[in-house]
Amino acid sequence: MNIIIASNEAMHAKMTCFLLEDAGNDVTIATESQTIWIQLQRGKVNLILLDEAFGVDKGAEFCREIRSQYHTPIIYTMEHGPMAERVHLLKLGADDVVLKPYNPYELLARIEAVMRRYGDDFLRIYTTYHPICVGPLNLDPVQRRVVINGIREEALTEREFQLLYYLVLNASSVLSSRQLLQQVWGLEDVTDSNLVPVYIGRLRRKIEHDPLKPHHIVRVRDMGYSFRP
Numbered sequence: 001m002n003i004i005i006a007s008n009e010a011m012h013a014k015m016t017c018f019l020l021e022d023a024g025n026d027v028t029i030a031t032e033s034q035t036i037w038i039q040l041q042r043g044k045v046n047l048i049l050l051d052e053a054f055g056v057d058k059g060a061e062f063c064r065e066i067r068s069q070y071h072t073p074i075i076y077t078m079e080h081g082p083m084a085e086r087v088h089l090l091k092l093g094a095d096d097v098v099l100k101p102y103n104p105y106e107l108l109a110r111i112e113a114v115m116r117r118y119g120d121d122f123l124r125i126y127t128t129y130h131p132i133c134v135g136p137l138n139l140d141p142v143q144r145r146v147v148i149n150g151i152r153e154e155a156l157t158e159r160e161f162q163l164l165y166y167l168v169l170n171a172s173s174v175l176s177s178r179q180l181l182q183q184v185w186g187l188e189d190v191t192d193s194n195l196v197p198v199y200i201g202r203l204r205r206k207i208e209h210d211p212l213k214p215h216h217i218v219r220v221r222d223m224g225y226s227f228r229p
Contacts, residue, residue: 001115002044006030006059007051007077012100016049019104033062045072047111050094052078060092067093071144071158073114077102090185091195093159117186134168135216135229137207141165146207154206159184163199164207167217167227176224200225 003025007013013029020027030036031054039045048066052059063074076094086097095114098107132139138147144161147153156164162184167175177196181187185195200219204211218226 001025001046002028002039003047003049004028004030004036004039004045005049005051006033006036006054006062007049009051009053012051012053012077016107019107023108036066040066040070040072047073047075047115050074050076052076060089063089063094064092067158073118075110075114087195090187091198093157095186113186132165132168134171134227137168137216137229139165139168148207156203156206160199160202160206164203164227167225171227171229174220174223174226179224196225 001024003020005013005016005020005027007016007029008031013031017027017029028035028039030039036045036048050059050063050066054062059076059078063076066072066074074094075096075098076089077098077100078089079100081089081097081099089097095117096110098110131141136149138150139145139161140147141161144158145153145155146161146164163180166180166184180196187195200217201211204214204217208214208216216228218228220226
């Protein structure tokens with residue numbers, strides 16, 4: 001697996017590099033964003049370990065920038081942070097947040113968990129061309145977009161597409177926030193997160209005629225959300 005460690009902390013980067021190479025990975029240490037953009041454009045990156053100590057604008061902003069253009073797995077590493085900050089990073093596009101200093105076995109386990117999620121859903125949704133047409137919506141997994149009524153086209157972020165895709169796959173079923181957090185974000189232990197309503201709101205603004213009176217993505221009181229064709 002090709003992994004990029006994006007960090008300006010030399011000691012942290014070298015120690016992590018040794019660990020990952022010892023596990024059989026090909027690792028590149030990047031201290032500037034241009035290196036990462038080049039590798040992403042070439043399709044040479046399987047995972048980015050993005051440290052908070054990276055770049056002029058700090059890692060969080062760079063995380064958002066990567067996610068706006070690519071769906072490459074990102075694990076964010078940081079010294080400390082309350083749950084609210086970690087949830088914010090997940091909203092920006094990180095797939096997981098690992099606190100430093102970390103146990104080497106823990107990091108490898110977290111990497112395996114993230115890649116396993118991408119292996120199950122990412123490969124099915126993005127590598128295999130599997131469009132879905134439900135009601136007025138036509139979902140294109142390759143271009144990561146939705147076409148509404150055959151006319152209006154909306155580009156989606158990777159996470160927005162995953163959420164909409166999962167809702168459409170389970171059309172007319174009621175999915176709880178916990179189910180969505182588990183299936184779309186791979187989170188097991190976040191019980192008080194506003195990730196789901198935030199992303200539901202984003203999708204409604206993109207696909208609903210009136211986001212304040214949604215017809216397709218509806219909330220079922222005390223139960224969760226449902227997609228209705």
